Amino acid sequence: MQSADPQVLHRLDRTHNPDNVARAVEFVRAAGMEVSLDLIYATPGESMASWLESLQVAIALAPDHLSAYALGIEPGTKLGAALARGEIPPVADYDAAEKYERADQLLHASGYRWYEVSNWARTAGDGSIKSCRHNLHYWRGDHWWGFGPGAHGHIGGVRWMNVKHPLGYAQLLTDGRLPVARREILDAKARHEEHVMLGIRLREGIDLPASVSPTRVSELVADGLLQREAAAQGRAILTLRGRLLADPVTYALLGI
Numbered sequence: 001m002q003s004a005d006p007q008v009l010h011r012l013d014r015t016h017n018p019d020n021v022a023r024a025v026e027f028v029r030a031a032g033m034e035v036s037l038d039l040i041y042a043t044p045g046e047s048m049a050s051w052l053e054s055l056q057v058a059i060a061l062a063p064d065h066l067s068a069y070a071l072g073i074e075p076g077t078k079l080g081a082a083l084a085r086g087e088i089p090p091v092a093d094y095d096a097a098e099k100y101e102r103a104d105q106l107l108h109a110s111g112y113r114w115y116e117v118s119n120w121a122r123t124a125g126d127g128s129i130k131s132c133r134h135n136l137h138y139w140r141g142d143h144w145w146g147f148g149p150g151a152h153g154h155i156g157g158v159r160w161m162n163v164k165h166p167l168g169y170a171q172l173l174t175d176g177r178l179p180v181a182r183r184e185i186l187d188a189k190a191r192h193e194e195h196v197m198l199g200i201r202l203r204e205g206i207d208l209p210a211s212v213s214p215t216r217v218s219e220l221v222a223d224g225l226l227q228r229e230a231a232a233q234g235r236a237i238l239t240l241r242g243r244l245l246a247d248p249v250t251y252a253l254l255g256i
Helices: 006-011 019-030 048-060 078-084 093-109 133-139 166-174 188-199 214-222 228-232 240-244 246-254
Strands: 036-041 065-070 112-116 119-122 152-155 158-162 180-185
Touching: 006 048, 036 048, 036 093, 048 065, 048 093, 065 093, 093 112, 093 240, 112 133, 133 188, 188 246, 214 228, 214 246, 240 246
Parallel strands: 036 065
Antiparallel strands: 065 119, 112 119, 152 158, 158 180
């Protein structure tokens, strides 16, 4: 979905008709499957009113799951070039933060609960959150095999990325070869860093790393970034403010 605003979709260089999202949701439900919608916020030029409208349209479709990601503009992209030329306005951090907070408020009021910094889901009859198992595989460092051009996989501490170009990918398979462009073997240090970096994004948080001093933990709690009760029990769980500043919290927990 990404947005209900045609102007925002145009800025994102998306060509789909936002009216077709409702039809797609209807088709998916008719097939007996659950529905997840994906939104992007903090697009240059997007107003708060536009973002709230997109949220309300998405909520009205009653998806089982909803993701909302802040737009990251990378150098070398079309948007990156337009930003460098001054053709589009930069997005202030406070604007993105406010849009995230408003999203969390609206979604919570509509029966959704966050289970990962950028993901919300409905609750089941027993009160548990119907988290996306696919997403949780990534955040918990589980194993997965990526199929298709450019897909990533991770098995037993080995991560790889497939060849991006479809023709090159197909030719390697035709030749009976693995279509892997590059791979890396994660050592103990890398695994620990990823455990902290990814695990801290989850609602359940992580055990406080043994290397973090009690003083540093107290500072994170005092700054409103970690939940006080969880920290007292040896867990690091982000507050709402902490979700907005997950990267600095990660650096602090890693001693960086």
